[in-house]
Structure formats: structure tokens, C-alpha cells
Amino acid sequence: MSNYNWLLSLCVIIMSTKIFSIISRRAQLPQVVGALMAGLFFGPAVLGALTLHYFGVQFCLLPSELLTRLAELGVIVIMFTAGMETNLEELKASGKVGFVVALTGVIVPLGMGAGLMYVFDRGANLISAIFIGAVLTATSVSITVETLKELGKMSTKVGNTTLAAALIDDILGLICLTIITGIAGEDVNLTLVFAKIAGFFVFISAVGYLYNKFMKWSDHVQAQRNLRRYPVMGFAFCLFMAWASETLFGIADIIGAFAAGMIIAMAPKGQYIASKFDTIAYLLLTPIFFANIGLEVTLPTMSYHLVIFTIALVVVSVISKLGGCGIGAKLCGFSNRQSYQVGLGMVCRGEVALIVAGKGMSMNLISEDYLGPIVIMIIVCTIITPIVLKASFKGQDDVAGDTMFEDKFMLEEQADEFEEDLYRRRSLLASRTME
Amino acid sequence: MSNYNWLLSLCVIIMSTKIFSIISRRAQLPQVVGALMAGLFFGPAVLGALTLHYFGVQFCLLPSELLTRLAELGVIVIMFTAGMETNLEELKASGKVGFVVALTGVIVPLGMGAGLMYVFDRGANLISAIFIGAVLTATSVSITVETLKELGKMSTKVGNTTLAAALIDDILGLICLTIITGIAGEDVNLTLVFAKIAGFFVFISAVGYLYNKFMKWSDHVQAQRNLRRYPVMGFAFCLFMAWASETLFGIADIIGAFAAGMIIAMAPKGQYIASKFDTIAYLLLTPIFFANIGLEVTLPTMSYHLVIFTIALVVVSVISKLGGCGIGAKLCGFSNRQSYQVGLGMVCRGEVALIVAGKGMSMNLISEDYLGPIVIMIIVCTIITPIVLKASFKGQDDVAGDTMFEDKFMLEEQADEFEEDLYRRRSLLASRTME
Numbered sequence: 043m044s045n046y047n048w049l050l051s052l053c054v055i056i057m058s059t060k061i062f063s064i065i066s067r068r069a070q071l072p073q074v075v076g077a078l079m080a081g082l083f084f085g086p087a088v089l090g091a092l093t094l095h096y097f098g099v100q101f102c103l104l105p106s107e108l109l110t111r112l113a114e115l116g117v118i119v120i121m122f123t124a125g126m127e128t129n130l131e132e133l134k135a136s137g138k139v140g141f142v143v144a145l146t147g148v149i150v151p152l153g154m155g156a157g158l159m160y161v162f163d164r165g166a167n168l169i170s171a172i173f174i175g176a177v178l179t180a181t182s183v184s185i186t187v188e189t190l191k192e193l194g195k196m197s198t199k200v201g202n203t204t205l206a207a208a209l210i211d212d213i214l215g216l217i218c219l220t221i222i223t224g225i226a227g228e229d230v231n232l233t234l235v236f237a238k239i240a241g242f243f244v245f246i247s248a249v250g251y252l253y254n255k256f257m258k259w260s261d262h263v264q265a266q267r268n269l270r271r272y273p274v275m276g277f278a279f280c281l282f283m284a285w286a287s288e289t290l291f292g293i294a295d296i297i298g299a300f301a302a303g304m305i306i307a308m309a310p311k312g313q314y315i316a317s318k319f320d321t322i323a324y325l326l327l328t329p330i331f332f333a334n335i336g337l338e339v340t341l342p343t344m345s346y347h348l349v350i351f352t353i354a355l356v357v358v359s360v361i362s363k364l365g366g367c368g369i370g371a372k373l374c375g376f377s378n379r380q381s382y383q384v385g386l387g388m389v390c391r392g393e394v395a396l397i398v399a400g401k402g403m404s405m406n407l408i409s410e411d412y413l414g415p416i417v418i419m420i421i422v423c424t425i426i427t428p429i430v431l432k433a434s435f436k437g438q439d440d441v442a443g444d445t446m447f448e449d450k451f452m453l454e455e456q457a458d459e460f461e462e463d464l465y466r467r468r469s470l471l472a473s474r475t476m477e
Numbered sequence: 478m479s480n481y482n483w484l485l486s487l488c489v490i491i492m493s494t495k496i497f498s499i500i501s502r503r504a505q506l507p508q509v510v511g512a513l514m515a516g517l518f519f520g521p522a523v524l525g526a527l528t529l530h531y532f533g534v535q536f537c538l539l540p541s542e543l544l545t546r547l548a549e550l551g552v553i554v555i556m557f558t559a560g561m562e563t564n565l566e567e568l569k570a571s572g573k574v575g576f577v578v579a580l581t582g583v584i585v586p587l588g589m590g591a592g593l594m595y596v597f598d599r600g601a602n603l604i605s606a607i608f609i610g611a612v613l614t615a616t617s618v619s620i621t622v623e624t625l626k627e628l629g630k631m632s633t634k635v636g637n638t639t640l641a642a643a644l645i646d647d648i649l650g651l652i653c654l655t656i657i658t659g660i661a662g663e664d665v666n667l668t669l670v671f672a673k674i675a676g677f678f679v680f681i682s683a684v685g686y687l688y689n690k691f692m693k694w695s696d697h698v699q700a701q702r703n704l705r706r707y708p709v710m711g712f713a714f715c716l717f718m719a720w721a722s723e724t725l726f727g728i729a730d731i732i733g734a735f736a737a738g739m740i741i742a743m744a745p746k747g748q749y750i751a752s753k754f755d756t757i758a759y760l761l762l763t764p765i766f767f768a769n770i771g772l773e774v775t776l777p778t779m780s781y782h783l784v785i786f787t788i789a790l791v792v793v794s795v796i797s798k799l800g801g802c803g804i805g806a807k808l809c810g811f812s813n814r815q816s817y818q819v820g821l822g823m824v825c826r827g828e829v830a831l832i833v834a835g836k837g838m839s840m841n842l843i844s845e846d847y848l849g850p851i852v853i854m855i856i857v858c859t860i861i862t863p864i865v866l867k868a869s870f871k872g873q874d875d876v877a878g879d880t881m882f883e884d885k886f887m888l889e890e891q892a893d894e895f896e897e898d899l900y901r902r903r904s905l906l907a908s909r910t911m912e
Contacts, residue, residue: 046723046730048546049553053716060709108546111483118484270759274495277760281488288481295481321756324705325712 051103052330058084059329072189072428077329081336082421090340105337109330114295116331117184119323121296122280124187124196124205125303126316132202133304140206143370147207147388148214150366151178151359158358162351169222173402176222177416178359180215182392182424183208184296188328189428190387193435200380204387207367211388212294213239219398223405235292242291246283246298250305253279257309272311273318279306335392339421344414352415356422363389383434390427391420486538487765493519494764507624507863512764516771517856525775540772544765549730551766552619554758556731557715559622559631559640560738561751567637568739575641578805582642582823583649585801586613586794593793597786607657608837612851613794615650617827617859618643619731623763624863625822628870635815639822642802646823647729648674654833658840670727677726681718681733685740688714692744707746708753714741770827774856779849787850791857798824818869825862826855 058080066076081103082088090102155175159166186204190196196205217235280302287298306312344352368385376384399416402408493515501511516538517523525537568575590610594601621639625631631640652670715737722733741747779787803820811819834851837843 046720049716049720049723049730052550053713053720056709056716057713060706060713064706107542111543115487271495271499273756273760274491274764278488278492278495281484281491285481285484285488288484295484318756318760321708321753322760325708325753325757329709 048106048108051106051109054084054103055080055109055333056326056329059333070432072192072432074185074188074192074332074428075425077332078336078421078425081333082339083336084333085337085339087336087339103333103337105334109334109337112327113331113334116323116327116329116334117296118280118284118299119319119327120184120188120331122299122303123316123319123323124184124191125300125305126307126312126319127191127196128202128205128300128304128307129197130304130308132197133206136199136202136206139203139371139374139376140210142374143203143207143367143384143388144210144214146370146373147181147211147363147367147385148179148218150369151362152176152218154178154358154362155355158354162354170402170407172222173398173407174355174412176215176218177395177398177402178362178391178419179211179218180391180395180398181208181211181363181388182390182395182420183212184331184392185390185424185427186387186431189431193432195435200383200387203371203376204384207370207384207388209297209300212297215398219401223401238291239293242287242293245286245291246301246305249283250301250308253305254309257311261310269311269314273315276302276306276315277319335421335424339417348411348415351412352418355415355419359391359419359423360389360426379434383431386427386431386434389423389430391423395420483541483543486541486544489519489538490515490544490768491761491764494768505867507627507867509620509623509627509767509863510860512767513771513856513860515764516768517774518771519768520772520774522771522774538768538772540769544769544772547762548766548769551758551762551764551769552731553715553719553734554754554762555619555623555766557734557738558751558754558758559619559626560735560740561742561747561754562626562631563637563640563735563739563742564632565739565743567632568641571634571637571641574638574806574809574811575645577809578638578642578802578819578823579645579649581805581808582616582646582798582802582820583614583653585804586797587611587653589613589793589797590790593789597789604657605837605842608833608842609790609847611650611653611657612830612833612837613797613826613854614646614653615826615830615833616643616646616798616823617825617830617855618647619766619827620825620859620862621822621866624866628867630870635818635822638806638811639819642805642819642823644732644735647732650833654836658836673726674728677722677728680721680726681736681740684718685736685743688740689744692746696745704746704749708750711737711741711750712754770856770859774852783846783850786847787853790850790854794826794854794858795824795861814869818866821862821866821869824858824865826858830855 059077062076062080062083063073064076066073066079084103086100086102086104088102090100090104093099093101152172152175155178156168156171157175159171159174163170183205186208187196190201190204195201217239221232280299283298283302284295285298287293287301288295303316306315364382364385366385367388368381371381371384372378395416399408399413403410403413494512497511497515497518498508499511501508501514519538521535521537521539523537525535525539528534528536587607587610590613591603591606592610594606594609598605618640621643622631625636625639630636652674656667715734718733718737719730720733722728722736723730738751741750799817799820801820802823803816806816806819807813830851834843834848838845838848
């Protein structure tokens with residue numbers, strides 16, 4: 043008989059993320075913070091360290107291939123639904139501003155990160171220093187998206203700009219990494235990278251056009267007999283696009299999933315498909331995604347020197363991104379408050395930072411000692427972003443109304459009850475037709 | 478960068494199971510058959526063998542840890558929802574009949590299987606022969622459940638009896654295996670096994686009582702503010718029960734999940750929770766479960782002798798289960814047709830047969846040559862059961878009405894449209910409350 047502990051792990055993750063989220067909300071924090079904390083608590087960082095200390099045995103949840111894959115699937119579904127909720131026209135409108143924000147948001151952290159490394163380690167060569175800067179460039183859009191969704195701010199000017207900037211940021215980060223590794227001596231063809239990015243845009247335009255045509259044809263030809271096939275095909279399309287963007291164009295899978303979401307939302311049955319991914323996300327995939335981030339953390343034993351560096355890295359990562367993106371937004375005519383909110387939304391770092399760090403280590407450009415500080419920087423940014431972002435919208439809610447928020451809440455509640463009622467009727471209908 | 482092929486695998490599985498299911502339905506076959514065929518087609522058995530033959534490279538989907546785990550999660554969710562749809566009172570009413578059907582359905586295949594082995598291989602000792610018989614005892618309830626659900630026959634007398642018998646069958650199979658391995662010399666304590674089974678029933682009764690109490694209290698205390706927590710907690714409960722039954726009582730995880738489903742359905746909010754698992758099942762987990770069965774098949778190269786044995790094994794496995802269970806049902810006063818339907822429902826074999834076979838091989842009681850025939854037997858039983866079972870209900874539909882079925886279909890369609898409408902209103906409400 044095989045080992046069944048994975049069932050218990052899933053059980054603990056799903057239950058604890060929910061309980062921690064409820065506690066978070068009671069404490070006026072975004073629920074995302076609770077989900078992150080749950081992983082941190084039940085993982086090696088807290089429970090593992092405690093049990094090791096007191097009982098001599100490390101008893102905690104550990105990352106596994108299954109959890110990692112499900113977490114990847116989770117972030118793909120988060121970006122897919124974000125894509126389905128994004129209005130292309132509005133995103134286009136935010137495109138220019140987004141580009142400026144992304145650009146300043148890459149240049150400032152790159153410079154400040156390199157400067158920090160130079161100050162901290164006089165022996166470091168320029169390329170190593172720039173690599174630490176490069177680690178700070180890429181925003182992790184998924185946590186910001188989830189927080190903006192939770193606050194109901196996805197479709198605002200700030201939300202759209204942040205999203206556009208974070209998407210462009212990923213591409214800039216990629217180019218940045220390519221240039222640096224190119225300079226560092228590896229044989230990377232810059233032209234090829236640009237060609238691939240251009241190819242990607244041609245690809246999604248073509249696929250989007252074909253998908254739209256096909257769905258319009260299918261909508262005409264077929265009776266609406268069986269609606270289930272639409273979400274199923276939509277999901278398969280999302281997975282294909284995620285795979286294709288990574289494998290064919292070297293662009294992050296989540297960007298492919300996002301594009302798939304936008305394409306589906308614009309075609310017939312888009313809204314119906316979008317309505318179906320809510321349950322799968324909150325029941326299984328999103329909790330695992332957030333908890334898994336916490337699980338990956340093992341607090342390393344660090345020298346005094348490294349602790350100082352860690353603190354400095356955290357401060358620089360927050361200030362540089364907030365400042366860089368804030369300046370960009372301000373240049374584009376945003377108010378001070380809006381610029382601050384856009385900057386905050388971009389502070390989150392994620393797996394791209396780890397990928398860059400891993401690349402640097404494999405090229406012997408940065409020492410493995412720096413992995414600890416980088417992981418801590420990611421965690422701190424990830425936890426403070428939702429908290430401060432929520433707080434930054436606070437005043438605004440007071441103006442337009444906490445009552446509004448309450449209203450939305452009550453409406454959702456009504457819709458839930460309505461849905462429950464619908465289900466009852468449906469089963470009644472089904473049972474009536476049986477013998 | 479890691480390998481992204483798993484995304485493509487998931488995409489192909491989700492898409493192909495849907496397409497094959499649609500084709501199945503057009504051909505008047507149950508959709509489950511299509512899903513099984515999809516795995517068989519894209520797996521090593523067909524596409525793998527074809528590409529190996531024509532191109533010299535094996536290009537096909539392969540089983541992986543991720544797919545295996547997701548398939549396990551899939552069968553757990555199938556049994557969990559089956560539990561939520563089961564009426565305990567009706568199941569109790571079917572309990573006695575179910576026990577008789579299960580008992581005759583274990584004894585006849587055990588005897589016939591052992592007889593076959595004895596005829597086929599004169600050198601086989603009694604224990605080896607009985608082992609082959611034991612492989613034929615355990616019914617795989619999940620495929621039958623899925624087919625009965627699809628046909629809308631879960632809540633009929635035949636459906637309930639089949640379900641009860643299949644559940645008891647699992648426990649009998651377990652006892653049977655324990656006795657045989659005990660006789661074969663391993664030190665297995667029979668009293669302990671019975672104590673564990675009794676313990677399991679005490680455990681689910683106690684947990685069920687506590688869960689019900691807790692939900693009633695929670696229903697009183699909490700406002701209905703946030704309904705999402707109920708399905709989330711229900712899912713965590715299901716996973717816990719699946720884990721607990723395997724780990725604490727040595728009883729199959731799917732039985733624990735089934736018990737969790739029954740417990741939840743009887744407590745407050747049960748119907749609401751049940752309504753939420755539909756999407757996650759059909760979008761992700763069920764397709765993977767069925768496709769994975771097909772993927773596991775690699776057609777072995779077999780001697781002429783083994784081919785004959787395989788054919789004989791398939792015939793014996795179908796006849797013995799159909800006959801054994803049919804006689805049991807007939808003894809309990811079922812009509813000929815109903816007895817036939819119950820017997821058919823029990824023909825399906827699954828992972829338990831493989832577990833028994835694996836156990837026998839690890840104890841050197843049966844040769845590894847027999848794995849091929851056993852796998853083919855499982856596949857054939859799995860594919861023919863839904864087809865013949867659907868056909869066996871055919872006449873009945875004509876009496877009570879194909880129109881009835883059509884009716885149910887149209888009502889579901891209306892409900893789907895209603896739901897789509899609900900979603901639109903909901904997003905309208907949400908957008909209205911934003912600034």
C-alpha cells in the first residue's frame with residue numbers, strides 16, 4: 043500500500059488556509075495574507091522548526107512534486123480568470139502608462155540593487171552586482187491581482203495600470219535577464235529573444251481571431267444543448283496557451299494563461315465560462331498556491347553580516363519598486379495617491395526573482411549565501427503588499443462608502459442564497475423525472 | 478527552466494476525454510466509455526505503440542506522479558459526491574440485500590477463478606489458484622456509480638442495491654485477502670482486521686454525530702454571511718476521512734470519502750455543499766481519473782498460452798460476477814431483469830484487483846506473467862460494464878419514457894441558462910458597487 047499522507051497534507055492546507063483567511067479578515071487584513079501565513083505556519087519555517095527544537099523530530103508539511111504542480115496550476119488559473127475579467131479596451135488604454143511604469147519600475151530597482159551589492163561587498167564584480175539588481179526587477183502579478191480582486195479594485199484605473207505594468211514588467215525582466223547573461227558570456231541571441239516576443243504577440247492575435255471565429259460558428263451551428271463542453275474546452279485552451287508561451291516563445295506560462303482568458307472573455311459564451319472557474323479556484327487550487335509559497339520557506343542560519351544584508355535588501359526592494367513605479371505613474375499624470383497605489387501594487391516579488399537568482403547561481407555569478415536573503419525578501423514583500431495595498435484604499439472606501447462594500451457583500455450573499463435555491467429546484471426537477 | 482510538458486498532457490487529457498465522450502454519446506454509448514478510450518488512445522497502448530512502430534520513437538502520454546495523484550483525488554471526489562447523493566435510509570433498506578449480493582458475488586468469482594487457474598496450470602498450488610480467484614472478487618464501484626449517475630438511475634432500487642453491494646464487497650474482499658495471506662504464512666491477525674472494521678463503523682458514527690452537532694450549532698451562531706467556507710470545510714473533511722480510513726483502519730480511502738459525503742449530506746448546508754463539487758469534478762478530476770486508467774495500459778507481448786488464459790480469465794470474470802451477484806439478487810426476490818442489472822453493475826473491476834495481484838506477486842504466489850492478463854481483464858470489464866449496463870436499462874426508458882429523459886435534459890438546460898443569467902446579474906451588481 044502506498045503512502046496516504048498527501049491526502050492529509052491537502053486536508054491541512056485547505057482547512058488551515060481557510061481558517062487563517064477568516065482570522066485575517068476579522069483582523070481587517072486581506073485574506074491572501076492569511077493563506078500565506080498558513081503555509082508559513084505549517085511548513086518547515088515555523089511548525090517544522092518548533093517541533094525540531096522541542097521534540098527533536100521535524101513534523102510539518104513539506105513541499106512535494108504534487109503540491110508544486112498544483113500550485114503552478116493554481117497560479118495559471120488565477121491568471122486565466124484575471125484575463126477573463128480584464129477588459130481589453132481598458133488594458134489598451136492603460137498600455138502606454140503601463141509601459142512607463144514598468145520601465146521606471148525596472149530601472150530603479152536594477153540600479154539600487156546593484157548599488158546595494160556594491161556597497162555591501164566591495165569585492166563583487168559589476169555583473170554580480172547587476173544580477174542582484176535583476177533579482178529585484180520582476181513583479182509577481184498574481185498576489186496583487188488576487189488582492190485587487192478581493193478589494194473589488196481590478197477594474198479601476200489603478201488596477202488596470204498595475205496589471206498592464208506588471209505584465210509588461212515580466213517581458214522587460216526577461217529582456218533584462220537575457221542581456222545580462224549575454225554580457226556575462228553565455229551565448230544568448232538578443233535578436234532571437236525580441237523575435238520570439240514579437241512572435242508571441244502575432245501568435246495570440248492569430249489564435250484569438252481563430253478562436254472567436256470558431257466560437258461564433260459553433261454558437262450558430264450547435265443547439266445550446268450541453269453547456270458543459272464550453273468550460274472544459276476553455277480550460278484545455280488555457281493549458282495549451284500556457285504551455286505554448288513557455289515552450290514556443292520562452293514567455294512565462296502565466297502570461298499565456300492570461301492571454302487565453304482575455305481571448306475567451308471576448309468570444310461567445312465567455313461570461314458563462316468565466317463563471318465556472320470560481321469554485322475550482324477557491325476549493326482547491328488557490329489555497330495550495332498561497333500555502334505552497336509559505337511551505338517553500340526554510341529559514342537559513344545566517345551570519346550577522348548576511349542579516350544586515352537581508353534587512354537592507356528588503357528595504358531597497360520595497361523602496362526601489364514603490365519609488366520607481368510611483369515616479370512612472372506620477373510622470374503620466376496620476377495623483378499622488380494613485381501613484382502610491384500603483385507603486386505598492388508592484389512591490390510583490392515571486393517566483394521570477396527565484397528563477398533569476400537560480401540562474402545567477404548556476405553561472406557562479408552570485409554566491410549561494412544570497413539565496414536566504416532573497417527568499418526572505420520575497421516573503422516580506424509578498425506579505426506586506428496586500429496589507430499596505432488594502433490600507434491605501436481605505437480612505438477611498440470611506441468616501442465612496444464602506445457601506446458600498448457592505449452592499450456588495452450583501453448582494454453577493456443574496457446571490458449565494460439564490461444559487462442555493464436554484465440548486466434545490468434543480469435537484470427537485472431531476473428527481474421528478476426519475477421513475 | 479523546468480519542463481512544461483505536464484501542462485500539455487493535462488490539456489490533451491481534458492480535451493480528448495471531452496471529445497471522445499461527445500462521440501460516445503452520439504454513438505449511444507455512456508460518456509464514461511469515451512473518457513476511458515481517450516486514455517487508451519493517447520497512452521502507450523495505442524498512440525505509443527503506433528508511433529514506436531512507424532517512427533521508432535514512442536510519442537504518447539505517460540502516467541506520472543501528478544496524474545496518478547490527481548486520478549486518486551478524482552476517484553475520491555467521485556465517491557464523495559456519490560456519498561452526498563446517497564440516502565442513508567434507502568441504503569439501510571438495501572443493506573441486507575446488498576450483503577447477500579456481495580457475498581454470492583465474492584464466493585462465485587473466488588471459486589471460478591481458482592478453478593480456472595487449476596485447469597490452466599496443473600502445477601499451481603491451491604493458494605496460488607485461490608489468489609487468482611481473489612483478484613476477481615473486488616468490484617470497482619466508481620465506474621458503475623458514474624454510469625448510474627449519467628443514466629439517472631442512482632436512486633432506483635437497482636442503483637441502491639448495487640451501491641450497497643459494491644461497498645460491502647470491498648470489505649469482504651479485504652477480509653478475503655487477509656485470510657488468504659494469513660493461510661499463505663504471513664503473520665496477519667484476523668481478529669485485528671475485524672476489530673479495525675468494527676472500529677471504522679464506530680469512528681464514522683461518532684464523527685458523523687459530532688459533525689452534525691457542530692454544523693447545527695454553527696448554523697445557529699453564524700450569520701449566513703459567507704457560504705464559501707462550507708464547501709471548503711466539507712472538502713477538507715472528505716480528505717481527512719479518506720486519509721483516516723486508510724491509515725487508521727486499513728479500509729480503502731474511497732470508502733472514507735463516501736462516508737464523509739453521506740455525513741455531510743445529512744447535516745445542515747449539505748445540499749449547498751453538494752452543489753459545489755460538480756464543476757471541480759467535470760472540469761479537472763473526473764477526466765484525469767478515467768484517462769489515467771487507459772494510460773496505465775501497456776499491452777504486453779504474450780505467449781499463445783497466456784493469450785488463451787487471458788480470454789478465459791475475461792470470460793470467467795464477467796460470468797462469475799454477473800452470475801454470482803445475479804443469483805444473490807434473485808434469491809432476495811428481485812425480478813430477472815433487475816437481478817441482471819445488479820449483476821452487471823458489479824462486473825467492473827479496478828484498482829483493488831491490481832492491489833491483490835501485486836500482493837500475490839510480492840509473496841511469490843503468482844508469477845509476474847499474469848499481470849498482463851489481469852490488466853486486460855480489468856480494462857475489458859471496465860469498458861463493457863457501462864455499455865451493457867446502459868443497454869440493460871434501454872427498454873425501461875421506453876416504458877417510462879425516453880421523453881422523460883429528454884425532459885430531464887431540457888430542464889437541466891434551462892437551469893444552465895438560468896445560472897448563466899444569474900452570473901450576469903451578479904457581475905452587474907458587483908460592477909455597480911465599484912466606483
